[in-house]
Structure formats: C-alpha cells, structure tokens
Amino acid sequence: MSNVRTPLPVLQPTGVEPCCPPLAExxxxxxxxxxxxxxFKALGDPVRVRLFSAIASREGGEACVCDxxxxxxxxxxxxxxxxxxxxxGLLTSERRGTWVYYRVEPSVLAAMxxxxxxxxxx
Amino acid sequence: MSNVRTPLPVLQPTGVEPCCPPLAExxxxxxxxxxxxxxFKALGDPVRVRLFSAIASREGGEACVCDxxxxxxxxxxxxxxxxxxxxxGLLTSERRGTWVYYRVEPSVLAAMxxxxxxxxxx
Numbered sequence: 595m596s597n598v599r600t601p602l603p604v605l606q607p608t609g610v611e612p613c614c615p616p617l618a619e620x621x622x623x624x625x626x627x628x629x630x631x632x633x634f635k636a637l638g639d640p641v642r643v644r645l646f647s648a649i650a651s652r653e654g655g656e657a658c659v660c661d662x663x664x665x666x667x668x669x670x671x672x673x674x675x676x677x678x679x680x681x682x683g684l685l686t687s688e689r690r691g692t693w694v695y696y697r698v699e700p701s702v703l704a705a706m707x708x709x710x711x712x713x714x715x716x
Numbered sequence: 717m718s719n720v721r722t723p724l725p726v727l728q729p730t731g732v733e734p735c736c737p738p739l740a741e742x743x744x745x746x747x748x749x750x751x752x753x754x755x756f757k758a759l760g761d762p763v764r765v766r767l768f769s770a771i772a773s774r775e776g777g778e779a780c781v782c783d784x785x786x787x788x789x790x791x792x793x794x795x796x797x798x799x800x801x802x803x804x805g806l807l808t809s810e811r812r813g814t815w816v817y818y819r820v821e822p823s824v825l826a827a828m829x830x831x832x833x834x835x836x837x838x
Contacts, residue, residue: 617765618772618825624788627765635760640749643739643756647749650740666746703740707832710825 613705630709636682641665642675646684650698658693735827752831758804763787764797768806772820780815 613633614626622630637643648662649655663672676696679685685696735755736748744752759765770784771777785794798818801807808819 617769618777618820620769620773622766622769624762624766627762627769631760631762631765634756634765636756638753638757638760640746640753643749643753644744644746647739647742647744651742655740698740703832707829710829710832 614709617709632682633684633706633709636679636684639675639678641667641671642679645672645675646679646698649685649696650703654697655700656695656697658695660693662696736831739831754804755806755828755831758801758806761797761800763789763793764801767794767797768801768820771807771818772825776819777822778817778819780817782815784818 613629614622617630637646644665645662648665649657652661659672659676663669665672667675676685676687680687680696684702685698687694687696689695735751736744739752759768766787767784770787771779774783781794781798785791787794789797798807798809802809802818806820806824808821810817810819
C-alpha cells in the first residue's frame with residue numbers, strides 16, 4: 595500500500611481546515627498531533643528543508659530533480675530525501691520523459707502556515 | 717545558567733526576518749536550513765506537538781507542567797519532551813515555588829508562521 599500514488603487531499607488554499615487547527619487555538623487531539631508531527635518531522639532535516647525550499651521557490655512550485663541537486667549530498671541521498679517529503683504529503687511527483695518533476699502544492703504551504711497561525715500572536 | 721529565564725530574542729510579530737525567509741521565497745542557505753530544521757524537528761513528535769499546543773492554547777500562552785500531563789505518557793517523558801522543545805527555542809520556562817511554568821512566546825509562533833507563509837500560494 596505504501597507505494598500506491600494517492601493524490602493529496604484537496605485543501606482549501608485559504609487553509610481553513612487543512613490538517614489541524616492553529617496550534618495555539620486549543621490542545622490538539624492525538625490524531626491531529628500525529629498528522630502535524632508527520633509534516634514537521636519531514637522538514638526536520640536541513641537537506642530536506644533545502645530541497646523543499648528549492649522546489650517551493652521555483653516558478654510554478656515545481657522542479658526537475660536535475661534542477662535541485664546542489665545541496666551538498668549525493669544524488670541517491672537527494673532521492674531518499676525527496677521520497678521522504680513525498681511520503682509525508684509535502685511533495686507530489688510526476689515523471690516526464692527522462693526526469694522526475696517534484697511539485698509543492700500551494701495548499702500544502704497554506705495548510706502548514708494555517709497550522710502555525712497564532713490567534714494569540716500580538 | 718540553563719535555569720536562568722532568558723527572554724527569547726525579540727522578533728517582529730510581523731515576522732519579517734525571524735529565522736528565515738518564507739520557504740517558498742528563495743532556496744534556503746545551509747545555515748537557514750539548519751535553523752529551520754531544528755524548529756521543525758522539535759515538533760516532529762506527536763507528544764511534543766500535543767504539549768506545545770496545550771501550552772500555546774492556554775490563556776497567556778503559559779502552563780504549569782501540572783496542567784499539561786494528560787498526554788498519555790509518563791511524567792519523566794513529559795519532562796524530556798518539554799526540555800527538547802525548550803532546547804529548540806520553542807518554549808521558555810520559569811520555576812515558581814513547586815512548579816515549573818512553560819511559555820510559548822507569541823513571537824515564536826509568528827516566526828514559524830512567517831517561515832511557512834507562501835508568497836506563491838494562490
């Protein structure tokens with residue numbers, strides 16, 4: 595099952611109910627905490643943050659793996675980290691000819707931003 | 717030294733330059749990625765997400781350790797996770813009498829929210 599390509603759930607770009615409410619709104623339930631921790635954990639590695647940022651900041655939020663290999667690690671390591679980001683639902687990928695293209699859905703960024711939006715921040 | 721209450725660096729609530737630019741603004745430098753990954757990693761555990769959320773959602777963004785122990789793990793485990801959150805700069809703590817109080821600075825939430833704010837989201 596884990597290799598089946600399941601599309602990401604369609605999230606509202608406004609991020610109203612993405613994964614979870616904002617962290618500061620009310621205590622998370624165990625289920626919400628599991629989902630949020632999964633996303634955070636995927637970004638809990640500097641190479642993955644660099645890859646995610648490299649993809650997210652490209653026009654269209656999409657990059658060929660050939661575009662994002664300058665993060666100081668080997669190609670197999672890049673592939674490993676991209677797979678981890680994909681498994682966490684932060685990236686989608688599509689093969690076109692020789693190359694695999696990775697994509698950050700804007701809704702993913704919106705969902706994570708909403709999670710961290712603090713109604714108490716002042 | 718570690719028990720001295722040191723306020724977190726004052727960050728702009730608007731999150732202009734908290735730790736890093738938004739992930740989707742430009743590729744992160746290695747140093748920015750290290751800092752961002754450290755924050756994400758600290759929240760990459762469901763118990764830590766629940767503790768962080770429990771504290772952040774209390775009035776004043778502050779909780780006694782006695783208030784937040786119902787996360788299904790032992791007290792030493794709670795303490796371990798709170799220490800990890802503190803080491804990552806996500807919480808501060810202060811002893812008052814018998815209890816230690818933990819606090820989420822609104823600036824921390826603002827900084828993390830800014831990191832995830834996507835100028836490309838649409």
